Amino acid sequence: MRRAPAAVAGRLLVALLALVAGGCGQAPVRVTPNDFALDGPPRGHLTILEKWADPEYAPYFKEVVRDYERRNPGVTIDLQAVGDQPYKDRIAVLAASRELPDIFFSWPGRYARKFADGKLAADLSAPLKNTGWGRTFEADALGAFTFDGRTYGVPLDVDAKVFAYNTEIFAKAGVRRAPRTFPELLTACDRISEAGYTPLAFGNQYGWPAGHLLTQFNAMEVPAAVLARDYDGDGGGSAFTHPGYERAFKDLGQLASRCMGPSGTSMSHESAQTRLLYGKAAMQYLETLEFSYLSTKGGAPVQFAKSWDFFTMPAIPGAAGSPRAVAGGADGLLVANSSPNKPLAVDFLKYLTSRYQARKMVRDLGWLSAVKGTADDGRLKGLPKAQRTLAGKDMALWLDTRADDKIVNPYLSAAEAVLGGRTTAAEAVRQIREGARQAHRFRVRD
Incomplete structure (x- = not known):
């Protein structure tokens, strides 16, 4: 269901790309000219490696x-699609051997930046800016692949976390509207519990759902500049000292104690979703990419499919971060710096992200496109509203793709402990600070 996060992949990829960037006796990275203009009609051969192998x-x-x-008889394309984990393994090996395909998938943020820093991904700034192509994308989506003012990836979809809720259960519990503040959300949970329902179906069996909640809370509780410095591992001894980090863990603890069922840390995300679909729970914190599962075509009961809506995380009074933050990301495609067919690769990506294809992707897959104004009215409930809603939000990239790996792993561990009531918010932050110190020492040594 959820397209797997990159935290596990990061451990292998970061290590291999560190070797690439540092040389370490390996062959130099091959770089072909960044001339993206086609010489006549498109022709040649492309290899593409991506991770959308699911039959859906x-x-x-x-x-x-x-x-x-x-459309282009002179072109042949070898499309290779593999699942999440096989993709992670294969791209790591290809990155280390410098035998990357012409076009390849990447998660946003730090994951993509490793390819840019290792000079393995082509700088696409020129074709994006000079042809107006870049203006067709949502700014946050393109920004997820932009580093130091240069853009290295083309976003394909946009994904964000929202609370999907059963409007009939809300009404039965006397909750007349979607919560507008975090205290209102907690109060709504109390009323829903009193009505005999689990307020929030939450499964953290594999760790990433809690990471998404902390992505959200951190972005709302901590100023963006502080968050960026600390996630990058550049803060040294002062990293993760802002009081907003402890507040974020306290927010998580409050949400767990007042909204989640007792088995929330052990069940899977998919099992939690079943509780939402069949009226056992009032809400689930899920991704916009999962809206298709809330339809009858996706397997939802007719009654639920007719009576759900969503809202983003409501504002937290007194928070020092962005009140408009929403946890999310954008999947993208990069062009190999070694590709002998960069002009052809860019031409294909322009076709893939054309308005026609973007709207078709929305219709066929039920995903929000990174191309502006392409949510298809009426085909899948929630998508047009989601695109309008997210246009006014600040995207907070998934913690597991944005932060240094030595920070991500302690974060997920600490989040699980806070959810289970086994540690305090203050102790959780101390664990994160230790991870940040290790990340900083590694960066200085490297």
């Missing part, structure tokens, strides 16, 4: 490739 998604990408080949 693969046909769409195969069809895009076939359409592009039909």
Whole structure:
């Protein structure tokens, strides 16, 4: 269901790309000229490696490739789609051996930056800026692949975390509107509990759901500049000292104690979603990419499919971060710096992210596109509203792709302990600070 986070992949990829960036006796990185202009009609061969092998998604990408080949008879494309974990393993090996395909998938943030810093991804700033192509994307989505003013990836979809809720349960519990502040959310949970329902179905079996909540709370409780410095591991001894980090863990603890069921830390995200769909729980914190699962076509009961809505995390009074923050990200595609067919690769990506194809992706897959104004009215409930809502938000990239790996792992561990009531917010922050010190020592030594 949820397209897996990059935290596990990061450990292998970061280590390999550190070797790439540092040389370590390996062959130098090959770089072909950044000339993105086609010399005549598109022609040549492309290899593409991506991670949408699921039968729900693969046909769409195969069809895009076939359409592009039909439009351009001089082009052949070898599309290779593998699952999440096989992709992580393969791209790590290819990165280390410097045998990357012409086009390859990447998660946003620090994950993508490793390819840029290792000079393995081509700088696409020129074609994005000079042709107006870049202006067609949502700014936050393109920004997720932009580092030091240069853009290295093309965003394909936009994803964000929201609270999907059963409007009938809200009404039965006397909750007349979606909460507008965090205290209102907690009060709504109390009323829903009194009505005999689990307020928030939450499964943290694999750790990433808690990471998403902390992505959200950190972005709302901590100023953006402080957050960026600390996530990058640049804060040294002063990292993660802002009081907002402890407040974020306290927010998590309050949400757990007043809104989540007792098995929230042990069940899977998918099991939690079943409780939402079948009326056992009033809400679930889920991704916009999961809206298709809330429809009858996606397997939801008719009654639920007719009676759900969503809201983003409501504002936290007194918080020092962004009140408009929403946890999310954008999946993207990079062009290998070693590709002999950079102009062709860019031309294909322009076709893939054209308005026509973006709208088709929304219809066929139920994803929000990174291309502006492409939510398809009426085809999938929630998407048009989601695109309008997210346009006014500040995207807070998933913690597991944004932060240094030595910070991510302690964060997920501390979050699980706070959810289970085994540690305090203050102790959780101390664990994070130790991870940050290790990250800083590694960066200085490197």
